[in-house]
Amino acid sequence: MVVHEVLSESEAKKVSAEYNTPIDKFPKILQSDPQVIKIGAKPRQLIKIHREDPTGKYSAYRYVVESV
């Protein structure tokens, strides 16, 4: 099961520093995405996606936007 999680502002800042990229330059996800609605993330927040596959555990990040 893929778990989505809203990052707090300070956490988002940390991730942004880790990848040396402003958070609005991360890959985008729509506000209307079912998982975004489920965890209640708002536009201009960064969400963390915990993934697991045969290569191991890793996380992806998505920047929530209102529309394309």
Next chain:
Amino acid sequence: MQAEIIDNIRFTTLSPEAIKRMSVAKLIVPDTYNEDGYPIDGGLVDQRLGVIDPGLKCKTCGGRAKTCMGHFGHIELVRPIIHPEFTKIIYLLLQSTCEKCHRILLDENQMAVAKEAIETFVTSDEIDVDRVAETNGKLAALTKKLKSVKKCPSCGAAQQKLKFERPTFFYLNGNKLKPDEIKDWLSNISNDDLKLLGIDYKATRPEWFILTSLLVPPINVRPSITLETGERSEDDLTHKLVEIMRINQRLEQDIDAGAPQIIIDDLWELLQYHVTTYFDNETPGVPVARHRSTRPLKTLAQRLKGKEGRLRYNLSGKRVNFSARTVISADSSLTVNQVGVPMRIAENMTVPLYVTKWNIEKAKVYVSNSSYPKAINVITREGSRKRVNDTNQEDLLKEIVPGYVIERQLVNNDIVLFNRQPTLHRLSIMAHRVKVLPGKTLRLHVSAAFPYNADFDGDEMNLHVPQTLESQAEARYLMQPKYQVLSPRNGNPLLYIEEDEIAGMYLLTKDNSYYTKEETMSMLANLGIYEMPKAEKNGMYSGKSIFSMTLPKGLNFESKNKHGKVIIKDGLLEEGIIDNKLVGEKGGVLISHIFVEYGPDFNEKFLLNIAKLSLGAAYIYGLTVSVKDYYLSSKIISERTNIIKSYEGKASDLINSYKAGKLESLPGYTKKSTLEVLLYATLSQARDTAVQYLNKELNQSNNAYLLASIGARGNILNMVQMSMFLGQQSVRGKRPTRGYNGRMLPYFKKNTKDPKSKGFVTSSFFEGLTPMDMYQHAMGSRDSQMTKSLVTAVSGYMYRRLINAMMDFYVDSDLSVKDANGELIQTLYGGDGIDPTLEAVAHQKE
């Protein structure tokens, strides 16, 4: 340099006043030149609009043809005309406002809602997401209602049915609305209402969508051409404008003369048609305006649109200087890094030489030369360019000081870019070193043709000469083939030897291959190697030891190929045969090893040496292929009969078991289709059996078989098709069936499952095909041709889309992938941070 970031661009409409302000001339005569060939004042080529003929002066700015950029003029339209590109907005505005009082069709409450919504969008800098979404919803609800309002909330007037008909007709309750009525309606809409409708009234008033004066572009935009006969040919736009003016004038005369309303309306409509086609001659629902020769006129929209339009043809892609193009041919004495340039091209292309105190003597030599490596231009410190000729040569020689630039002809070892279309990957443009040669073709090494996907059957390629030191350095250090040996796709070498070179390499390095002293010397001297390998006891030289002369001293390398082990110890090939897997298309492991261990420069030489050496060996062997290699011996003929009989037997077994109802159906297939599938699969194996037989029967004394078996050219299947039989043909992955009713050709019995009637071709290319076989084979050939061309078109288009989508991606220093806007594409390149270029080598080392 930091690029300026464009915050926004605003497009607005021109007001009639703005048009008059821009205009330098009111045009009144619907013609161009008078009988004397002199421009008519107030005509469409009025000299106030600019000049294009050399020698004439612009009457507005006094500039000459080169300095005057042209000036706009205007035409006063006697009756207003709807601008065809704004009909949609006009329709929207007419729908949203009252036909009597011209107020927006909203009551006070709704108006307040809309006002607030607009404020939310326009004023707030920090956008409240929830509020924007909410107001968006409210606005959408209002917009929906607007169209169906029956009674004006402001004045109470009943709203009649409004209809829009393409291209430019509006009807209110079935009565035509004339442009002047629409203009009045639109000018009566208040600024406050416009704001609610999302129109910035400061930039655009809606009545400007109805034209009262038409802007006429300068003649520089629509230049006339003088034909050889001395006849003038005007631009399409000028033609169109002449027609507009002509109708405009007639309309004016008729109105003044008090002509009946119908005639005036007809002319008015005609004027509308001409203006519509002037803007876009492909407007739907409008007949295309044509030239006298029935060619459709190219008007404003046609100039910009599409592949041949201004944007894609002139802005996204441009013609360039310092480039050359001609047919390519092969030259095995050039290295992969070189390109042979014909003298004709070298003489015509220039490279800037920046004069310094260190190269000033060299620069002066170019200027003083009167033939080939000479200077064409001298550019002073101030940047003025002087062409070198016999008269000023002496003066220029004295004048030259550091800081000058000399444009000299292309010489050996200049760096140039070489390109073949379609430019599908980065290796389609590489940097080569110039070698000026006699002849008329561009020449490249055979091995360098592969990355370009070039062959020499008439292919042409382009050459570009970089003009700055930066671009030359970039080309030299990043783009030369010698640095591009390993494929970015899988890490295998892209530069390797092929075909007869592979054959020669096999003949040279196979066991028991010995050469006389003379042969050895001639082969090695061709590479510029003047030492001899160690001789055998009988005074002969082994091919393996000759090959070893191309290897670096101290090279230790082991590999395996289909001939067995390959062992190289201290630069000597001790065991094994050099083949495709080591130096060819099947991996080229020796090449990638040498590239990684000994560097690009040694590798460049190595590639050249093995190519030359193997061709030498093939030459000594006398490698040739003839029809006799495919000769049908009685042995082969009888074996062919056996194979065909055995497969026909297998097929009839299948058919019998089907008829007896014993055939088990495959999952998802009916019994009948199972039979078809099994028959096709079984009969297709006949060729494989024949391949196995030929492998047993033939040996390397047959040159065609030799080439096929070592992977130099062709395969055994080709031999089977020539000497034995063609085998089962396929159409859409099945046995061919279609044609006549129940059979492919009238020759066959109806509804039979007989292999021979369903594409099992038993004759060979050598003996010739029977008419039936020919038809069956043609069906299969056509099918594969169609599939092939379809696949290339589809995958080519996909390639283009991928390139356009990904062209600005780059791998950042932290191995993340970003695009030109800084958007993060991947956090780690490829998900694993591995560069495939060196992948194969890394595994080889393990």
